[in-house]
Amino acid sequence: METTAALRQALLADRERTLTHLYQHTFPMVRRYVQQHGGTAQDAKDVFHDALITFYEKVVGETLVLSASASTYLVAVCRNLWRQELSRRTRQPLVSLADEHAEVAEAELAEQPVLAVLEQVERLGERCKDILLAFYYFQQPLEQIAATHQYRTVRSATVQKFKCLERLRNSVRALVSTVTA
């Protein structure tokens, strides 16, 4: 069993490869469980993606210490999520997981300021978006971000990161002032 620290390093170094490896080893078990308990392959995928996103955030954020393998942990989380989903469907039989995601999206729509930021992130341009997400969400070290984006020093990458943050801040402020004017 690999340690949480090793898994974190692997996720930071090569996210796609590490997630693909986890996916290959874990998703078939999750799908089997969900399908044996009244769900579809689509339900299994939705539950698995929710679990993997939380798992990623906890592992890179160092708020999780695994006492079993990553696959065992993920299957257990998916089982719990699916049980919760089944009990929710018993209470609201006509709402599927996909519908629930749509409901969440609607709830998110109500949080307009955050959505305004989301919209502006998409308009930043690839380079700035990549740098900001790599640092603030994917939690990659600045050394890695500097290497990926071919900055000669970590300091240059740091300055660029704050320039991108400033651009985002200015565009969000402009948008908010237009809305409130």
Added chain:
Amino acid sequence: MRPALEYLRQLERYLLGQPTAAEAEAWRVRQLVDGELAADVATQQLLYQGLQLAGRQQLRQELELIHARLERPARRHTWWQSATGPLRSLLAARRKSS
């Protein structure tokens, strides 16, 4: 770094770093007396929330791509297997008959 960027860095240190209790208290007091600073702190917090949401959205897209790649129906034969299939069948038949 120019002053405007240095200011963002200070806000970041306060919001994402681990300020001591005394530092946090000093920031709280500064925000009480400086409405502009309080607004800037709120905006920066909002940016971090938006980036969290955008990151989650990107990770979900990446997982969709991984899923699509892994769940793509496997091709039964590679081009090499297809090209040499008749020859291999012939050789297998010969081995059986000999």
